[in-house]
Amino acid sequence: MGKSRTSFSWDRLIDFLLPIVAVLAALLVGAVLLLLLGENPITAYTVLIRGSLGNVNGLTQTLTKMTPLLLVALGICIAFRGGMINIGGEGQIILGALATTAVALAFPTWPRWILLPVVLLSGALAGAFWGGIAGVLKAQLDVNEILSTVMLNVIALQLMNFLLRGPMLDPEQIAAGTNIAQSAALPKQVWLTRLVPRTLLHSGIILAIILAVLVYLLLWRTTVGYRIRAVGLNQSASRYAGIPVRSYMALSMILSGGFAGLAGAVEVTGVHHRMIEGLSGGYGFSGIVAALFGHLHPLGAIPASFFFGALLVGADKMQRTIQVPSALIIALQGLVVLFVVASEYYVRKRSRRRVAVSSDEPPSDEPLADASAHLGQEVIGV
């Protein structure tokens, strides 16, 4: 493991560059699309970059959008590394946000130093619970986690619709008769500190970056993390090595859901200060894109989510100033995913060549040695 990290190799450089090439290719396709639609791609991309990175205001918005993206992406890193395809980020964000709101509104008199950690933790726990349903169903009853997370997304959405129109509806909305589906405002002591005055940028970004480092340490410096990755790479080898595979499958979904839930909690306490409809904002999917772009590495997820945060902010600016629909960026995200997973083909072909040189099947007495040899290559393959 250590050897491949220290020594320079062209293969590793190419692996590192592949996602960047994927993004450039996607932007190129986007430019052609814009040309076909009669828009000027250079103007559009200039507005996009200036709007998201060119001034303090844009930059703070980018960092604000980056926060939930990074948190979701961290969870995705854990799940995908553990061989679990978690596409339930949207539902887990919603559950996290709902729990945060409910707990904060239930104990409005508690002091900040206790209430804030408690509400953030409730958000993470609720997300972990929602992800855990899919994880346990997969581990115990072999229910495809892709399908169960899709279903759980819809259920979470309906639950939110029900709560925000019924039990959690803002009393002020009822009094005014407007009935906009949102909760009451949270007590001020759970609002995250604003880092730059008159912007939305809040201390959640610091929390997210600290957690990125912690997730890195978890995955690469602890036994638990090693086992999560081993299970993701080779279940039968892990089983032979005595790892309780089912428990680790469930665990990676629980952790993954926890981070998405925390993203919801941070959106509520940092940005909106109440639960609103549409709070999940597609972060559950964009987080997957960011995680893949960052090589499913927690530290790679930091620049990746910054980049996709900038794209989202820039897309809004583009739509408002030159009327190029921001939907363009969603399409480009899709292309980035397609290009990144397709480029794995190349990586896999090469590593197969390398494996063919040594041996094809893992020797039965040392199965995990084979798995850890793969771990060293840090292939995105799930």
Place this chain on the structure above:
Amino acid sequence: MKEFFTVAVLVGIAHSGIRLAAPYLFASLGEMVGQLSGVLNLGVDGIMLMGAFAAFYVVFMTGNLWLGLLAALVVGALMGLLMALVSVTMGAEQGISGIGLYLFGLGLSSLLFKTMIGSVESVSGFSTLNIPVLSNIPIIGPIFFDHSVVVYLAYLMAPVSWYLINRTTLGLKIRAVGQNPEAADSLGVSVNGVRYFTVIYGSAMAGIAGAALSIGLLNVFQENMTNGLGFIAVALVYFGGWRPFGILAGALLFSTVNALQLWAQVLGIGIPSDLAVMLPYVLTIVALAFAVRQVRQPAALTKPFERGE
């Protein structure tokens, strides 16, 4: 509550239920063929959106409904070609490439709609085609024989798919490729060729499913108008145990609950309909956990095939 259970309302609900199953049927039965050959296409929702837009745009411009349907078919097939390229040839992880395809279709259909049409417009879609004599039967007639041709086509897809899978050589090849690609390959079946066919076919059906929404049922196009329907369509394939008539039953379950909710809203009945709407999704999870386990999924599902190991 009393007015809810009149004959007229119940007939209305049943009629809507039958009607709303059409997009599920096209999408799920197409997806089923792909899955039987071993490819999970999770991008159905994005393909449906592209199909819905293509059909809507063509009908908006030309007024020709069949041309609209053809456009949805072609656009769906092209999306399928992209999926096949990434998932079959490049052997990408299918759960993830499907998400990419979904986001691509979601974004592109909105982009095209906003730049090419821009405002909310409606078209005159397929009108209802009363089947003579049968549609005059009381109760049965209005429920089953008072639909547009798109709805009839959707139901026709179930026996057609059954025949394709169980009674044709192609169907045999599809199942062989999904169960044991190595064996199929050694018998001279082109595994990836069959998979290209099934993925493109399934995607073309997903395109039609989108058209069924935009020019068959609703006669408008909106951004993200499928609202996740395509993901449900994928789950229905599992729910139905990879069998056309199982899928038909599942589609009717979802569409009937949708119909109930719509009618409850129209009649202003205060049941917490959001909670009622959760039921089929919960039921699907329960079914996946317990009932569907009895049915074996295609052995090579989500496993890319490469020759010469």
